[in-house]
Amino acid sequence: MANAVALLRTEALSVRFGGEVAVDHVSAAFYPGTLTAIVGPNGAGKTTFFNLISGQIRASAGEVWLKGERITRLSVPQRARRGLGRAFQLTNLFPGLSVFENVRLAVQAEARRDFRLLSLASDHHDLNARSAELLETVGLSKRASAPASALSHGDQRKLEVALLLAGQPDVFMFDEPTAGMSVDEVPPVLDLIAAIKRDREKAILLVEHKMDVIRALADRVIVLHQGRLVADGVPEAVMALAVVQEAYLGSTGSEG
Amino acid sequence: MRLLSEDRPGHWLLAALLVALLLVLAFAPFLLPGTKALAVAARILIFIVLAASYDLLLGYTGIVSFAQTTFFGLGAYGVAIALSGGGGWLALILGAAAGIAVSVGLALAMALLSLRVRAIFFSMITLALARFAQVLASEWRGLTGGEDGLTFSVPRLIAPGFHPFASPILGLRISGTVIAYYLIFAVTLVSFLVLLRIVNSPFGRVLQAIRENPFRAEALGFRTIFHRALASALAAGFAALAGAMLAMQLRYTNPDTTLSFSLMIDILLMVVIGGMGTLYGAAIGATVMVLAQYYLQPGLSLLAAAARGIPLAPALFDPERWLLWLGLIFVLVVTFFPAGIVGSLRARANAAAHPPIA
Incomplete structure (x- = not known):
């Protein structure tokens, strides 16, 4: 592990809110x-750590490096464009737009065609084909024309994964991807993450509470306290x- | 359908309404007798552009601006100032172009400077700008004519006294006013189709993404500040174009006709009544509002006269109370069509196709 080149690296990364x-x-x-x-445990700073990496929160001190480039001062979209893909803990979609349009936007972001004013979105056939393909991958093809808000919770999480895949990031960040899912909704999402892992080029960060998920997927665990x-x-x-028994298992994570 | 950028009305009633509106506006000089009717039709056209430009901001991008009248006024004053010095088509075109250019530049600068911070701050800045423009137009008499405004003459071809044909055509004596009307009609039609194309372009989809979830749009890699700034600039440009058309049609401009705050509220109501984020809604809303403004009062006079025998009724239908009735109509529309006329019709058509899962 240590002799490979790190895709993402944090260096004495810190943030303080007030005191x-x-x-x-x-x-x-x-x-x-x-x-x-x-x-x-809850409040250990896991999601804040994610926010520092993807840029929603700016660091008080320390650095973030992505593929050898210092990204500490870059904005959220600038980091995303450099290969940082993030799925969110609370479902974070475009609720009023169709499932297909949600994915199409993510595909379009990756293709950098957002300033085409006078062409029709529906005429960008390559983007549409790729969007359809991604919906197929996550198993949402049948719901393509429904508004995202009409999806079940589990399907919304799948759509979230499709948006993430669309960006073809180098670093995938999942924040409790199976939180709030019913038992039978969990395996398909875990399969999707396992499939990303099989592509040996990508680094995956996963904030997770569920021990069985960690056992099934993780190569490495870091503990924040x-x-x-x-x-x-x-x-x-x-x-x-x-220290982990005390810090992590000592508190029963009620969420997720 | 390509002309409509694949953006179908989505409901048969809406399609019928839009076709009827298009036909009436296209043949208004021949269908509607009298100069008032033609002036109202021209006003509807101009406000379709203005409301549609505002919908690009409010309905599609979710930006709340109160400065749409400022850009409308800039276009109008551009034409007015250029034509006050005499001159013909060149002055008219240069005046309109200058108004549009200044509006686009101002909107870009304002957006880039203030949209970075919280949305409410941007709204406050636009409010200040709108007020500033009003004061400037009232006080800078040398340039704007102050409260009296500017009265000017337009090129001969579109002046009321111009009659190109000796005999009537299809029963109508063609005048410069009719030619001006068709110029406005053509510009409105093209502008509306261009706006329809923009909202259905990849760029337009990003605007909707920003409206739905700006946070997520950024995380996808969209640098939303630039999309918002461009949307502001486009909205300002089309508003200025509408203002230029208004000045050309009225042959005068003053702060009241272009810059007043009540006008800003009218634009807001047009977009909300029609249905935010639908563009067709802006057209329907503009039509409803302009018709109400011009015909509610005379309509009430008729009602009041008819109800003379009934106690209280004449007072209720007093033409002076037209704003009360307009308010009532607005409340009813918002209550029964919360997504506006177009939004509600479309929602009805979609509900059958995609029942929501609780």
Whole structure:
């Protein structure tokens, strides 16, 4: 792992809100072909750590590097364009637009055709074909013309994955992708993530509470506790550490 | 359908309404007797462009601006100032072009400077700009004629006294006013089709994405500040074009006809009544509002006269109370058609196809 070139790296990344240090000097590197689960009790700073990487929150100190480029000062869209793909914890779609249009927008973002004013969106056949393909991949072809808001929760999460895939990012960030799903909705989403993993070029970051999901997917686990990185290693070893037992299992994660 | 950018009305009633509107407006000089009717038809056309331009901002992008009248006024004053010094078509075209250019530049600058911060801040800036433009037009008498405004003559071809043909055509004596009307009709039709194309382009889809979820649009990699700025600039440009047409048609311009705050409210109501984010709604809304403004009062006079014997009724239908009735109509529309006329009709057509899952 250590001799591969990191796709994403954080360096003493910190942010404070008022007097509160939410993320405290977190240094971590993420490698291609590796799925890293980020665990920790509620309020440990996992989602804040994600927000610092994808740019929704600016760091108070420290750096973020993506493919060797310092992206700490870049905006959210600038980071996305450089290969950072993020799915959100709370379903975060374009509710009034059709399922197909949701995906088409993500495909269009990747194709950088957003300033075509006088061509018809429906005439960009290559983008439409790719969108249809992605809907097929996540199993939503039948719902293509329904508004995103009409989808079930599980289907919305699948659509979220389709948007992420559309961007063809180098780094995938999933924030509790199976949260709030019914039992039978979970496996298809996990299969999608496993499929991304099989492409050895991509680094995957996964914030997750569910132990079975971590066991099934993670190559590596890092533990955040009170904003600090307290453990890092292969899942079996990390989960056995006393500090993790205390920090993570000591608190029963009620969400997710 | 290509001409409509594949954006079908979506409901048979709406399609029928739009075809009827198009036909009546296309043959208005021949169908509607009198100069008032033709003036109202021209006003409907101009306000279709103005409301559609505002819908691009409010309905499609979700930007709340109160400065649409400012750009409308810039277009009108551009033409007025250019034609006040005499001159013909060249002055008219240059005046309109200058008004449009200044509007686009101003909107771009304003958007790039203030849309970065919170949306409410942008709205406040537009409010300040609208007020500033009003004060400037009232006070800078040397340029704008102050409250009195500017009265000017238009090129001979579109002046009322011009009669190109000795005998009537299809029973109508063609005058410069009719030619001006058809010029406005053509510009409106082209503008509307261009706007329809823009909202159905890849760019237009990004605007809708920004309206639906700006946060997610950014995470997809859209640098939304530029999309918002361009939408503002386009909206300002088309509003200025509408203003230029109004000045040309009225042959005068003053702060009241182009810059007043009540006018801004009218535009807002047109878009809301018609249905935000549908463009066809802007056309329907503009038509409904202009008709109400011109015919509600005379209509009420008739009602009041008819109801003379009934107690209280004449007072209720007093023409002076037309705003009360307009308000009532607005409340009814918002209550029963919360998505506007077009939005509600479309929703009805879609509901059958895609029942929502709870």
